[in-house]
Amino acid sequence: MNASGIDQGVVTKVEGHLAYVELESGDACESCGARNLCVPLSGGTRSIVAANPENARVGDRVTVEEQGQPVLTLSALQYGLPLLGFFIGILFVYGGLIRIPFLAPELGMFLSGLIGLGGGGVLAWWGIKRLSRRPGRFFTVRLLR
Amino acid sequence: MDINALIVSMVSMGGMGFLFSLGLSLAGKKLQVEEDPRVALIREELPGANCGGCGYPGCGNFAENLTLGKSEISGCPVCNQEAADAIAAILGVEVESRERQVARVMCQGGLDETAKKGTYAGIQSCIAATLVHGGDKLCDYGCIGFGDCVQACTFDAMYMSANGLPVVLEDRCTGCGNCASACPRGIMELHPVSHTLFVLCKNEDGPKEARQTCLKACIGCGICVRAVNEGEMIMENNLAKINYDVYGHQTVLPTDKCSTNCLVVVPAAEQSSEKIAA
Amino acid sequence: MKLMLLFLSAAIVNNFVLSYFLGICPFVGVSKRVSSALSMGLAVTFVMTISATVTWLIYNLILVPYNVEILEYVAFILVIASLVQLVEMFIRKVSKPLYDTMGIYLPLITTNCAILGLALFAVLREYSFIESLVFGIGAGVGFTLALVIMAGIREELELSPVPKHFQGAGITMIVAGSLALAFMGFAGLIAN
Incomplete structure (x- = not known):
């Protein structure tokens, strides 16, 4: 469980004010034994498009905040x-x-x-x-x- | 037992199962997220070992991300130049040739070189052993010797030597980095194949302690750093480090200066598969 | 009136999470932020409602007439699993952002004992179709309520000086326990 309780990931692409982020597996899966079985089922890694106000660059580790x-x-x-x-x-x-x-x-x-x-x-x-x-x-x- | 109940349950369950699976497969077709046709082509070219060296769960996911432009062809540490060229052709991009990477064992503290501080009788894996007082070896930085890295290798390119250290068969190693992520101590490192000079030690203890722990420990004397040109090597936390960016791969070697033989040139021949026969 | 009572009973008095202790996994796993807790609660409510009605139909229109009630577990699991798969496919197709935040929890819903528990309770208490429907919605709302309360507390906890040894899982368990105690106060207000 990460301290902030927010998903972390790595920026894979930057486009204008948008960043493409590859998420690391979420906390719900962290300790699950069946993780390897169900990750391919749900389409592999999770990647999201996010707003990028702090100008993160490719390769930066970032936290992703959900706009509630x-x-x-x-x-x-x-x-x-x-x-x-x-x-x-x-x-x-x-x-x-x-x-x-x-x-x-x-x-x-x-x-x-x-x-x-x-x-x-x-x-x-x-x-x-x-x-x-x-x-x-x-x-x-x-x-x- | 009533045979009727058997038939009824078989028919009802079978029917329901059939109906649901029919519905699901129809929905699967209907709601399918369109896949780029190139994904299938690229998957053909990829090694298909699903080793995870690229950071994705499998070759399929990597192929998908290639087509989306989210990763580079060089992200696959395993595929050779030929496959990389083929993928580049599919994607319509140029690929820059890159140097092959191989895994190196950054520790020489086998059973002969370092002592044990006790007998460990728990689960025979490095990860488990580190949890119990940092493993049974005297050295808190070096190889623990239960072979988690060998287990992690999907290419049969590693084995444990009689001395209790992992050995990499260089010609089989694909540089996927699975061993590096399996090692709880960071002993396994990926290096370009042209790197031959290594400080094969991770011990950050002071000179006295390091010498007591292991015969081939870097004691941090710094003689190698003084022997080479400025900046080529540095001392950090009682440990010599080679600055590969600056250090010419073929310059004069300070190996003979090292009193504990932890600064070594690893000859390619020593790590070939011939040794497995021996 | 009876339906209203049934709804309140399922949502608050006999809350699935805090009095039956069903569905604890998402209760702990997805209760870090109020917004994701609400989304998860909505998803579970959705699946619960639909599966409550479908399992009712299967039990009363297939299993009971043919005297094969023993198959209820298998049949219910089959229904719930297919349903969740269907929902997952639909969400993946329709809304990518939601799939990315919630996708990972959807398989969790399949194996969520709260949903199977709901179907089994409905059978045990011989609810009618409409009662099952209301029971499903009530249970879903109750689940959402528990998740959101928990998430709200945990959001506050992030900023509080928790003693070192209680941090993370420890304090979560304590909070969950206190919440369950609080909900015990409703016990007996409505039978079932």
Whole structure:
């Protein structure tokens, strides 16, 4: 566990005011025996694009700070919207607004929930596309001293 | 036992498993993150040993980062000039030729040279041994001798000598650096193959202590530093260091001045695979 | 009213982390910053809600009619693992930054006992479909609550002079214990 509780990494590329950072494995994995099994599964190393106010150069070791607000917005979009859709879909059937014939009532609720989930997912997708247009707003690098 | 239950459970589990895997594989196709076609080509050229010398978990990840321009071809310490050229052709960049790196054992304190301060009976690995009072050797800086480096070598280029020191087979060593990261003492170092002069000691103790610990310890007398031109060698923490940037590889050697024989020229022949037969 | 009580019960009184001690791994691993704790909580809530409903369907529409309830563990694990895989793929495709911060924790959710526990509790207590759904959301919210409280305390702790020997894991355990004690105060307010 590093003292500051923030991920560390090495800058691999600098482009304008953006820095590409290769993250070292996060603290959750640090002591996990199955790390080697699951790192390839999740796409190998994690690299991120981050804002670079301190002009870190290639090869510098930096800490990466999460910009809490945008990341939260992102996860709220990513998980919250589909979940809300799912919930609303189920409520529609549960409240008797829609009747689905030939199915067990629970299955009907679930299917309608799935449709809501899909709708929420599409909305989230669209929202995230818009949010992600400006790279570097989610993370900031700070030089490690 | 009811055979029916068996069939029902097999069918229901099998069916569910099949449905889920179908869904997952469809989703996998649909949601696949596009891969650069060059990645597959480059992966063909890479050694495929997944040694991790580049700092990525495997050759695949390295290939991916090459195409993204996040790493250099020279990041792979293993692949030879031929492969590097092929990759450069795929990427459409020039590759500068670089010198081959090999691992060197920076300690001569085997069983004959240094004594043991006790008997260690724990897990037979250097990392475990360092946790218990810094290993069983008298020297707190030198090789511990359980062969973590040999274990780490994915190219069969190392073995433990009878004297309890690791030996690198230079012609098999690819310079991936796995042994260097496995060693808890930093005894294994990567050097360009043209470097032949080494201070084969890491002991930072004062002269008296160092001499008592190991027959081939650098005692920090500094005679080598005075024998060479200014700046070619320096003393740091009672330990002589060679400044390879300044030091011409073929200049006059101060090795005969060294009273403990820790400043040595490592001849290439000594570390060849012939020795494994002997 | 019953559903409301069920929600409160799952979220606070019988909090999964602090009274059942399920899902301790992310509770300690992802509670360093409030923002990532919230994201993780959202992810777990999502997976919990969906898996609560899916496992209900599988249990009541497949396992019960064919008398193979013994397979519930296998079936639930299958569902949860596939679900998390699916979510992971989706996130990887849709939002790279979120995947980079959270991606590493997603496999952790698969093996999270809180999610399997949720499915098994729902079966044990014979919840209806809607009850399972509310139970799932409640448990997720409770998990998020515990994570965020913990993260808030730990953020403060970073700046506090913790005695040397308690630093890191030690003080985290002490804080977790005190939090659990505090939540014990709710015990018995709502049965189950």
